[in-house]
Amino acid sequence: MSSPVIWIVIPAVVGLFLWFLRSKQQLSLILAAGICIILSVLSIVLPIGAAVNLGGLTFTIPSTLPVLGRRFVLTASDQMILTLLYGLGAVWFALAPLAWPHRLFPSFGLGMLASLTAALAVAPILYAALLVETAVLFSIPILSPPGRLVGQGLQRYLIFQTLAVPAILFAGWLLGVAEANPADTAMFQRAGMFLGLGFAFWLGVFPFYNWVPMMMTETHPFPAGYVLSLLPTAVLLLGLDFINSTGFLRESAVLFDIVRIIGILMVVTGGLWAAFQVNLARVFGYAVIFETGFALLAISVNTLDGWMLFAAAFLPRLLALLIFAFALAVLENQGIPLTLLGIRGLARRFPLTALGLLAAILSISGFPLLAGLPVRLEIFEQLAITSRTALIGAGIGTTGFLFCGMHILSELIHSDEKHWTMVENWPLRVILIGGCLFLLAFGLFPETFYHSILFILQAFPHLF
């Protein structure tokens, strides 16, 4: 059994199986979380490509699965990526019974995970575009479950993600042509243009990001949080794979300048729009934009330190988005409007949800002692060396997001009530407190947590 069978075919088959089990929501969510945990653990303990000795039985797990003349390859260097993706899936599925126990979530969520893993594994890499599109199509029933009408944000999400497919496929073909004739620099430029356009559509990069906050207001925050955590993570890793495998991109100073400019624009606009936002679901959308902007800024540094920061930022980002989405889901499930007016004085009745919400937003804005700060500080330091303008832009955006956090804090505690109550039940309390403690632990002992995630970079050896 090859590694692509274990981490692509098996979850896809289990996803299909869970579709038939969709009437048993809790069971299917537990099974989805279980398979994700197993796959995540296997990605840590199972050596791909090396001999495994199990009770006298020796076997090897091949890294390649040929399909119709092309290959899916998952080597030992990809194992940390698999741990990250399936670990992410495990946490979201495990929390779903409390936040959004929808019958379509386990099967389609697992389908998304399998498709995105396939996208990261396929060779040549240009085929990834079609597999990412498959993941996007899997996400549609999660984002617009029966009972919710389709809004314009969701339509734009599908439009932009689908428009990325031709751009990426075409860029892949142009890169092949250009590499066959390296003297033709115009072909490289065209390839770079299409590649940039494709990734801009995928990541919701400025100015193609208006669907992100729009979509957040049209759907439940939990599934939207899942999609907006998983998809940008996979696409950013795919972007790294493109840069790693294409010499022209690695050596192009213009590419990293463009990435830096886009990153600044996303951080500044994401932070400023969040500062003046009254809808919390939209703030989540701007948080995703803001985080993607910082990821692009880390990429733009294009040094070993920059790549390490890019990898290290995954954990605090994903954790903060998880807690943010979970807290919003708790409020949404209670029928509380996700607006500043709706959450006024909420800290008196939902203290832990309010704490989780605030901790997540402050962590995203790089507040001291929380998970986001160590990486932010390092990025600021790198930007101070490479581009002062970028540093000022990042500062403006961060201030905007911090202002948003303070605004939410003032609304949460603004109340005439004299007494404190705790409406959250015990499981919610445990998860919210645990999430906040993790955010604090990440901030206090960053090296303990970040050390392992840096192994993601093993999959991209040509970057440094």
Place this chain on the structure above:
Amino acid sequence: MAEWTNFIPLGLVVVGSLSLLWTNKWRYNIGSIALQYLAVFWFVSQVWPIGLAAIKLVAGWMAGAVLAASVTASDLPETETPAMSARIFRVVGGVFVLILAFSAAPQAAEWIPAQQTAMISSLVLIGMGLLQLSMTKDPLRVILGLLTVLSGFEIIYAAALTSVLVAGLLALVTIGVSLTGAYWLSLTPPEEPS
């Protein structure tokens, strides 16, 4: 095949994509999509083996059938015919796309190994699809716009690359997009009887 015969699918593309802009009636819209995929098959069959090219036709027509079945099943009322001024505006936009496609095709053909008529058809479909997407909020028309863009892309991409996996995955995406449309249509509540 004689060169002039390629003007037939080009004509189908122009008529199909303009009629998509002109009318909101779903029967005509699905018919237009079917015509467009026939044109796509025509062009692709000149560069790919006929069996492989047939995948485009089958996937495209299946997508149309899925959407048609879904519209019928969802029991949606026929969309109101847009005002004549709106139709004229859309068609004028369409004519601009045609002019743009005819003028840009010679330059594009310099770096993509496609026939002139295939290139024009492809650019027309991509342009008309984008125009459609920019002018609608209706889920069905969004899906039709996406299928139009994808079908246009498939013509030039087939000229650039022959791959069974790509053909299969693109067919999967085509059907997937149409299934998404069908799903969205099933979510739209029927109008209250007056």
